[in-house]
Amino acid sequence: FAVVASEVRSLAQRSAEAAKEIKQLIxxxxxxxxxxxxxxxxxxETIGQVVEQVRRVTELVGQITTSSSEQNLGIGQINxxxxxxxxxxxxxxxxxxxTAAAADSLKHQADRLAEAMSLFRQHGRFAHA
Known part of the structure; x- marks a missing residue:
């Protein structure tokens, strides 16, 4: 009986140690x-932040594309x-x-008219004299 009791105590002690180890493992x-x-x-959270940054970059690229298109349109209009x-x-x-040619032509016509008037005046004076 003492041997059995000793074995039971030893077994109980090993069970208690195993339970402690199991508790520590748990x-x-x-x-x-x-x-x-x-x-x-x-x-x-980090992946969420990365997704948000990718969304922002995509939005910025879209804005850059729109601005470039508007600039191209403006440059076309300027051209x-x-x-x-x-x-x-x-x-x-x-x-x-x-206009310069017409002015020159008018000047020549005015010169000829002045010559004609000069001749007319000279002939007119002779006719009255």
């Missing part, structure tokens, strides 16, 4: 799971306007040349 596992959960939560100004300048230059 506590360690719970801590590791909690740590893992925290890491997963942090990772989720069209410059072409129209060039054409108007050339037309004005041609009109200035035509």
């Amino acid at each position: 506590t360690s596992s719970v801590e590791q799971v909690e740590s893992g959960s925290t890491l997963v939560g942090n990772t989720g 069209t306007t410059i072409g129209m100004l060039d054409q108007a300048t050339q037309q004005n230059a041609a009109l200035v040349e035509e």
Whole structure:
């Protein structure tokens, strides 16, 4: 009976130690799971922030694309306007040349008219004398 009692005590002691080890393992596992959960939560937050930054970058790229298109349109309009100004300048230059030629022609006609008047006056004086 003493041998059996000793064996039972020894078995009870080993069971108690095993229970302590199991409790420590469970506590360690719970801590590791909690740590893992925290890491997963942090990772989720980080991924959320990355997704938000990607959305912002995509929005900025869209704005840049829109601005570039607007600038291209504006440059096209400026080029069209410059072409129209060039054409108007050339037309004005041609009109200035035509006006100068007409003024020169009028000057020659005025000179001839003055000569004719001079002759008319000279002949008119002789006729009255």
